[in-house]
Amino acid sequence: MNVVSLLQPIKKFLHCETPQSWIDEAIKPENLAVLLTDHLICELKAAQSAMFMIRRYAVDADSAKALLEWLSPYEKFTYRREGDWRSLKDHQRLSKSMMVKSGSAYGQDLVDKMVLLIKEELHHFYQVLEIMQNYGIEYENISSSRYAKGLLSHVRTHEPAALIDKLICGALIEARSCERFALLAPHLDDTLSTFYVSLLRSESRHFEDYLSLAKNIAKEDISERIAYFAQIESSLILTADSDFKFHSGTPSTAENQHRAVV
Template sequence: MSYEELLAPINGFLLTSTPKAWVEKAAQPESLSMVLIDHLICELKAAQSAMYLIRKYAVDKESGDALLAWLQPFEQFIYRREGNWRELAEKNKLSKSVLPKSNSPYGQDLIDKMVLLIKEELHHFYQVLEIMDEYDIGYRSITPARYAKGLICNVRTYEPETLIDKLIIGAYIEARSCERFAKLAPHVDKRLGDFYVSLLRSEARHYQDYLTLAEEIAGKDISDRIAFFGKIEADLINSPDEDFKFHSGIPADSVNS
């Protein structure tokens, strides 16, 4: 599948494209460290979100503990500055088979899709660390962006609608990430641009997996709910944002200038 074929359904799914002002800001050399550090954190948070869904909805305690152990070295590196990042590639392994709990209505499909997503997100996490090392960019703590919170605060509080909403949000986050990698790739150096292009295939599949799971679990048409979150997502992308991040809106300084 070509680059354009991968992006076509994503561009059709998202209600708005990334504003030119964000691309211009992200492509500036002084923005590189923030783009990469926030990208790194986004990869970990994507893995954490997928793991939360599996542990809450689909697996028994033993499998849940194995999932936590899988993620632990990556979380310790970010939150406690523990460990050598070069060893993380060897840590991206699940210690046992993860099986659905007997009373889970969601089952193996949710587990299989989310386990693959976690593995790929942690691999991308390591790849971003490699690039940060090449560019001599050290990890530092940064404030959370408004983007994910702006979506999650609209999640319904009863099941299975809570799960359905979270899966729809996952689809939008993955789709926007993919769209932004494609937008940014032509405006950065070849090493970074090639890396962004290499992410498109897996990110495109992640958005589709989230959406498929949401539709399967709902068992009915959810196009209204997809459109509801699409409007919120587009508003976050198109409104001025003081805090420049990978998923931020229009840079406020470009609006005020």
């Protein structure tokens, strides 16, 4: 895998690079548990977001029900601590083919791309759980970071503008994830480094899928809207953030505050 060429469009798309201070914080051994736990939850939330889009915009009632059933074991484990994590391996496949609902304006492309994304995100979820178990890190639910909420709070409320904005946000989240996997990999042990590098190809494709869907659905130039959200995303990454997470901003630790004053 040529990581440099793979990251070129992502770096062009994002309006800023992750600050070195975030990398310094992320590679501290005492932050490994929260880094992996938040990564785990981010994988599920990515799958949930894709599922929501398919159910709301594209598929019939039976398909919508099948999507809910697909994610249900993961949600029960994550939010209610129900079930054995090992059993999740048996739920990584969708039980039925998706049927596009009559009159849907968004069609098969949205369904195909988002179903593949969900499948991959759930597989990554299981992989992170395996790694956590191997490292002796017990899963504990943690609060969400400000990142996704900060982006989605700017989504328009009318259609198809709302869907286009959500897809742009999805592209930014996937692009930032990909950038951070690449930045972290050289600083981690062989197991985590190999795993994070292995995620780069799928995450970069997710970014491209979200972006192509947004452009196709809009049927017009959305470069200004992309730039608008990219600027918001950049602000969330570069401003001080006291809550360290996988997508958090610049760490506002006492040490970093001291550096800023000096």
